[in-house]
Amino acid sequence: MNERELQQLTEHISEQFFGKVFRHQAVFNARLKTTGGRYLLGTHHIELNRRYLEEHGRDELIGIIKHELCHYHLHLEGKGYQHRDRDFRELLQRVGAPRFCTPLQTVRNKRRVQKRHEYVCTECGQHFIRKRRFDTTRYVCGVCKGKLKWLRTND
Incomplete structure (x- = not known):
């Protein structure tokens, strides 16, 4: 057309x-x-x-x-x-008009899985999951003030 x-x-x-x-x-x-x-x-x-x-x-x-x-x-x-x-x-x-149109089946409209970064305290073992990765030398555990260690990124 x-x-x-x-x-x-x-x-x-x-x-x-x-x-x-x-x-x-x-x-x-x-x-x-x-x-x-x-x-x-x-x-x-x-x-x-x-x-x-x-x-x-x-x-x-x-x-x-x-x-x-x-x-x-x-x-x-x-x-x-x-x-x-x-x-x-x-x-x-x-x-007879629709209020909303049918969504397009494109790659951009599919939900993307957000990355999750997992950290653990070396002293008390507390686990933390965050959306953004951060510098572990600048932050400490909120429970015992121990050092944090990055474990993995979940996709």
């Missing part, structure tokens, strides 16, 4: 579901990483993430366009266009 087809699709959805004309631009923005699309308050344009079309298909993209058109039309009418506003939630339900 190219930019012209996206513009036509957006205009068609606006007329079909909202009964109103979409007078601004709808474009793909390659810099969007974690969101399906966004409505720009200053220019009234809509930017969409092309990867949603590639990963989830046309139906998901249509849902995102409906969602952004809810922001668009409510903002132009001077009504509550934010996610928390009642007008917005009611319009979403009326046109």
